[in-house]
Amino acid sequence: MARALGSLDLPHDPRLLVGLTTGDDAGVYKIREDLALIQTIDFITPVVDDPFFFGQIAAANALSDVYAMGGDPLMAMNVVCFPACKLDMGVLGEILKGGLSKVKEAGAVLVGGHSVDDLELKYGLSVTGVVHPEKVVTNAGARPEDLLFLTKPLGLGVVATAIKGGLAEPPVAEKVGKIMATLNRDSSREMLKRGVHACTDVTGFGLVGHGLEMARASGVTLEIELDMLPIIKEALEYAAMGLIPAGAYDNQECYREGVDYAREPGDLEMFLYDPQTSGGLLIALPPDTARDFPWPCIGRVVEGEGRIRLV
């Protein structure tokens, strides 16, 4: 991807507060002194069998980037790739209903969409959000002594693989589906109240991949406490059985060199690289407002050169 983007001749615009150059979650463009627009797009292949549930998860996944920037979703459009000859239109209807339920929950409006015929089913949203230009939360503001929080447990990719292989028990699939379908809104609002320094959502590149983006953009090192990581307990068994998505190995190969293994993660290693579908927010809060933040604390920010250290 970096190679593909590297060849683009991007114009410079002073109103672009966040763009392609910082590897952040969305684009942010200043309209007025008190208003900036957030633009993002995300679509995925199915992670659960039920179409309505899938629609909800895909929508929550797409809306998440707006929350990661500290904004509020305003409008959304459907992005659909559908194998019309293989699947019934009723299935698409259910997916769209699921997506719409989440757009509504986020307080945004569905204004349209686009679909193409495709051999493989994919669904997601293109989302426009709003944020105050001075309150944009990027992944570049983390400072030494900040505390790190993760708002959803790890292992979503592993469980998705188990679901795909028909080896996840229905209650587990349901529990994890609900985690994925949860909007990141509440944690986003709470972090804003506490003067958040940096935030990114943890998705396809896993905790380490997205954590490194934050560490590098902020010029710090993130110290992750292995014992404090929230992990879906059934995922530990699935991982031991080899139900680890290929993306986790790709992430490991790509990001491993950015990690200092001050402590060996053992069985937890692949969870650090596990790609999360509609994962939680990784938040860096100043120490004096971090007390009682109602999500798991997973470590701290320290002086460093844009790396992650496992302790």
Added chain:
Amino acid sequence: MKKVVDARGLACPQPVLMTKEALESIEEGVITVLVDNMASRENVKRFAQRMGCTVDVSERDGAFELKIVKGFTCELPQYQGEPEKAEEGPVILITSDKLGEEEELGHLLMKGFISTLKEATRKPSKLLFMNTGVYLTVEGSPVLEALRELEAKGVEIYSCGTCLDYFNLKDKLAVGHITNMYDTVEGLTGARLVVRV
């Protein structure tokens, strides 16, 4: 029993599922799984180890070959025939009814030898009687009782069928079983130790 699972070109978690199915279909044996990417190689390896199997990974022609062994607790046998028992005693080949040249002394020595066998620290596993040795396993043999005691202790006693025929003793066999040349050859070549008297 060997089985090959070709999971090349398949996405996660197909290779693991195919391996699972193959392992569940056998009690014991070797399954060879072929995959073409690192993720599948690692996943299949994890799965097999989780199932308590041993895994050997090698690379061949751009693909990974995983040999998964289920059930055997040691390496696969490299030869045909019975797996060795660690405590198996020697096979004793008796080709005469006397021990040594001299007639009278020879018979006496053989009687003494067979009677003392039951006191041996390392009990023989088999006694193979050939040529005039078969006179010792038929009716009227001076060592019948001793042989029956040995048989009761688990020592296998065989008499050559051809030899019994030759001496017209086939229906006079009084202890143990008739054996043929093939079993004799197997018994001798498969033995850890053969003592010929």
